[in-house]
Amino acid sequence: MADDLFSRNFFEIFQVPAGFVVDFDKVDPLYRELQKSYHPDRFVSSTDQERRLAIQNASLINQAYQTLKEPVPRAQYLLKLKGMDIDAETDTTMDAEFLMQQMEFREAIAEVRSNADPLDELDTMLSVLKNDLQILADKFNTLYTESALADAREVVRKMQFLIKARKEIDTLSEELENELL
Amino acid sequence: MALLQIAEPGQSTKPHEHRLAVGIDLGTTNSLVATVRSGVSETLPDENGQHLLPSVVRYQKDSVEVGDAAKAHAVDDPLNTIVSIKRLMGRGIDDLKTLSHQLPYQFAETESSVPRIMTAAGDKTAVEVSADILKALKLRSEQTLGDELVGAVITVPAYFDDAQRQATKDAAKLAGINVLRLLNEPTAAAVAYGLDSGREGVVAIYDLGGGTFDISILRLKQGVFEVLATGGDSALGGDDFDHAIAEWIMSQAGLDKASISHSTARLLLREACKAKQALSDTESVELNIVLDEKQTWFGSLNRDTFNQLVDPLIKKTMMSCRRALRDSAVDKDDVMDVVMVGGSTRCLRVREQVGAFFARDPLVTIDPDKVVAIGAATQANALAGNNPDGDMLLLDVLPLSLGIETMGGLVEKIIQRNTPIPVSRAQNFTTYKDGQTAMAIQVVQGERELVSDCRSLARFELRGFPPQVAGAARIRVTFQVDADGLLNVSASEETSGVKAQVEVKPSYGLSDTEIETMLRDSMEHAGEDKDARSLREQQVEADRVIEALDAALADDGDEMLSSDEKDAILAARHQLQTAREQASDSKQLKQAMAALEKASASYVARRMNASVQKSMAGHKVEEFKSEESEL
Numbered sequence: 001m002a003d004d005l006f007s008r009n010f011f012e013i014f015q016v017p018a019g020f021v022v023d024f025d026k027v028d029p030l031y032r033e034l035q036k037s038y039h040p041d042r043f044v045s046s047t048d049q050e051r052r053l054a055i056q057n058a059s060l061i062n063q064a065y066q067t068l069k070e071p072v073p074r075a076q077y078l079l080k081l082k083g084m085d086i087d088a089e090t091d092t093t094m095d096a097e098f099l100m101q102q103m104e105f106r107e108a109i110a111e112v113r114s115n116a117d118p119l120d121e122l123d124t125m126l127s128v129l130k131n132d133l134q135i136l137a138d139k140f141n142t143l144y145t146e147s148a149l150a151d152a153r154e155v156v157r158k159m160q161f162l163i164k165a166r167k168e169i170d171t172l173s174e175e176l177e178n179e180l181l
Numbered sequence: 182m183a184l185l186q187i188a189e190p191g192q193s194t195k196p197h198e199h200r201l202a203v204g205i206d207l208g209t210t211n212s213l214v215a216t217v218r219s220g221v222s223e224t225l226p227d228e229n230g231q232h233l234l235p236s237v238v239r240y241q242k243d244s245v246e247v248g249d250a251a252k253a254h255a256v257d258d259p260l261n262t263i264v265s266i267k268r269l270m271g272r273g274i275d276d277l278k279t280l281s282h283q284l285p286y287q288f289a290e291t292e293s294s295v296p297r298i299m300t301a302a303g304d305k306t307a308v309e310v311s312a313d314i315l316k317a318l319k320l321r322s323e324q325t326l327g328d329e330l331v332g333a334v335i336t337v338p339a340y341f342d343d344a345q346r347q348a349t350k351d352a353a354k355l356a357g358i359n360v361l362r363l364l365n366e367p368t369a370a371a372v373a374y375g376l377d378s379g380r381e382g383v384v385a386i387y388d389l390g391g392g393t394f395d396i397s398i399l400r401l402k403q404g405v406f407e408v409l410a411t412g413g414d415s416a417l418g419g420d421d422f423d424h425a426i427a428e429w430i431m432s433q434a435g436l437d438k439a440s441i442s443h444s445t446a447r448l449l450l451r452e453a454c455k456a457k458q459a460l461s462d463t464e465s466v467e468l469n470i471v472l473d474e475k476q477t478w479f480g481s482l483n484r485d486t487f488n489q490l491v492d493p494l495i496k497k498t499m500m501s502c503r504r505a506l507r508d509s510a511v512d513k514d515d516v517m518d519v520v521m522v523g524g525s526t527r528c529l530r531v532r533e534q535v536g537a538f539f540a541r542d543p544l545v546t547i548d549p550d551k552v553v554a555i556g557a558a559t560q561a562n563a564l565a566g567n568n569p570d571g572d573m574l575l576l577d578v579l580p581l582s583l584g585i586e587t588m589g590g591l592v593e594k595i596i597q598r599n600t601p602i603p604v605s606r607a608q609n610f611t612t613y614k615d616g617q618t619a620m621a622i623q624v625v626q627g628e629r630e631l632v633s634d635c636r637s638l639a640r641f642e643l644r645g646f647p648p649q650v651a652g653a654a655r656i657r658v659t660f661q662v663d664a665d666g667l668l669n670v671s672a673s674e675e676t677s678g679v680k681a682q683v684e685v686k687p688s689y690g691l692s693d694t695e696i697e698t699m700l701r702d703s704m705e706h707a708g709e710d711k712d713a714r715s716l717r718e719q720q721v722e723a724d725r726v727i728e729a730l731d732a733a734l735a736d737d738g739d740e741m742l743s744s745d746e747k748d749a750i751l752a753a754r755h756q757l758q759t760a761r762e763q764a765s766d767s768k769q770l771k772q773a774m775a776a777l778e779k780a781s782a783s784y785v786a787r788r789m790n791a792s793v794q795k796s797m798a799g800h801k802v803e804e805f806k807s808e809e810s811e812l
Binding site: 004005032033035036037038039040045047049050053054055056058062063065066170174177178 | 402564566575576604664782786793796
């Protein structure tokens with residue numbers, strides 16, 4: 001009997017082991033190959049039922065690929081596979097030192113306009129942020145491998161903070177660039 | 182064509198039959214139709230040898246003119262001669278405030294959210310006007326090629342939102358055209374260039390048309406065109422160059438913008454457009470404009486002044502390029518080619534600025550007016566199954582984020598822009614009052630944080646879930662975006678399993694009833710009873726379904742199905758057959774078809790997976806491994 005995409009997890013769909021480190025040299029070509037087979041464009045002359053199925057399959061492949069592609073969704077998905085619910089953590093408190101750092105960082109972003117070369121300053125902030133994210137990602141990988149899942153989840157939450165800060169930097173850079181034009 | 186008859190992906194079920202499919206570029210200023218003949222994709226001329234059909238429609242009491250015949254009356258009959266209608270596609274009454282200075286028509290007072298232009302032939306919506314343009318192109322292709330059209334790929338700006346795409350599809354429906362796919366214009370242009378080259382890498386498509394600007398960053402690899410990011414401005418184009426020049430003329434000639442007539446406004450725009458085109462060949466152009474019998478204005482416009490007028494507009498396009506590059510995580514240096522699309526890229530200043538931005542000469546070898554239609558025809562030909570060897574796939578992305586309104590008029594994004602499509606996301610909602618049995622969800626599209634700054638797509642009212650205490654209900658709403666970029670929403674209440682009723686109120690689009698009315702009013706369906714037509718359509722579909730099922734069962738029914746499964750399917754088939762012969766209304770037939778669909782769902786899924794795996798087998802392991810070792 002034919003294998004069903006919906007019965008596989010996202011890592012199984014791309015035939016790679018479930019883990020934080022993903023071999024994209026293997027995933028990327030298979031992604032294109034799977035889309036070439038399942039995309040609704042391959043079923044233009046089929047019935048409505050088949051086309052709906054093709055849309056569902058192609059959506060699933062896209063969702064799986066997007067999840068593996070980005071570190072935070074990938075980490076969250078790994079935890080979900082281990083039975084941890086990311087959303088059900090309303091009573092958890094964050095470590096105070098980290099929150100303090102974050103507040104200072106956000107303030108620095110907000111005040112960047114008063115800087116002599118704000119775009120340059122934002123670039124510097126961005127590289128600091130990238131570095132911090134990498135450190136957290138490595139930490140997650142270690143904790144996840146050791147099955148210290150609760151601690152790993154804390155690391156993911158910290159990563160989410162940094163991703164939000166990165167978005168703020170991106171938006172601000174865009175604004176500043178547009179003003180300079 | 183057939184249920185369950187799954188051909189090899191990309192192949193027609195009837196490989197020897199050529200199926201007439203065309204690509205249509207439905208443009209703001211001009212439209213084109215193209216098809217693949219003897220392996221070559223080319224645009225089709227009219228009987229006078231003209232390829233471009235001006236996107237102009239003139240309505241008189243008993244006649245409709247499209248193209249040059251209509252355009253000839255743009256000045257003397259401006260209110261009945263509709264130009265640049267694409268700018269109104271998917272737009273609402275509220276948008277008229279910002280658009281109306283460019284659309285000198287009289288709009289009817291109406292309760293509908295869709296603007297209606299008053300003409301001698303009655304009130305017309307943008308969808309109807311576009312349908313008249315599409316009908317002309319359909320007629321042209323059927324007359325030229327002597328066959329009935331199987332379907333068309335119609336191009337839209339990548340930046341078109343859901344309402345604009347839906348309006349385009351509605352126009353095609355009204356024109357009696359089967360849409361194989363809505364394709365983004367830049368992607369179509371990339372296809373037109375991509376087929377000859379066979380190169381792999383990142384391509385930027387800079388598309389400046391009459392009324393829209395798009396920038397797309399694509400990667401071509403393994404026969405897949407992957408759209409990495411798109412951006413642009415759905416209200417910026419060469420027409421704005423004309424407006425800038427016309428306003429300059431007005432200020433030079435001491436004319437008051439508020440007091441000039443519609444026809445003078447048109448005249449100035451036409452002269453501005455001519456001046457713009459002339460400046461690509463000469464340094465300076467002389468203007469003499471006959472304002473009325475007594476007054477003629479003389480002046481001259483040189484390149485420097487022209488550049489000053491249009492540079493702010495070109496700079497706006499560069500901001501979009503910058504953002505698209507950022508979104509695609511691609512460096513300017515990684516861009517292998519820059520493809521120029523749209524008539525406005527003929528403007529030398531545009532080529533200069535784009536060349537300077539990307540630090541390489543842009544590609545201009547294919548006529549920028551035709552390149553989109555040519556690419557669309559290539560894709561239409563492949564989708565219709567005429568090209569079994571070509572297995573190129575176009576993977577598009579969602580152009581604008583989809584979100585919903587939360588407390589305080591804020592937007593919560595459900596699907597981010599530039600997410601590959603098709604895509605689906607589910608979101609859980611709950612009630613905030615005891616006994617609540619309904620809720621309304623506002624869906625918006627756009628990047629801004631406030632609902633009021635985004636485009637409202639629709640309001641969904643979910644009702645009919647059982648009363649519970651506040652917060653106990655779990656309503657799961659699924660947002661599904663298909664390959665055309667069109668959104669579909671479904672919802673169910675999870676604790677009780679009740680399928681909540683979803684009522685869609687499109688904010689700007691036409692409701693199904695309105696489209697139905699238009700279809701009925703349109704010439705080819707006049708006099709036909711709606712119910713009778715609906716029944717006939719269902720009968721045709723039922724025949725198709727039965728025929729396909731029989732073929733599938735003969736092929737692998739015994740292999741893939743247990744005898745119980747097969748019996749269940751055959752029972753449902755029998756029911757449908759009976760309904761087909763006896764049913765007098767389409768509802769009964771629909772139910773029987775739905776029952777068969779349910780009974781055969783798992784069988785269809787299994788066949789699809791088997792077929793896909795067959796097509797992937799062989800290179801599944803070996804090819805990927807070899808590629809891996811190369812990298």
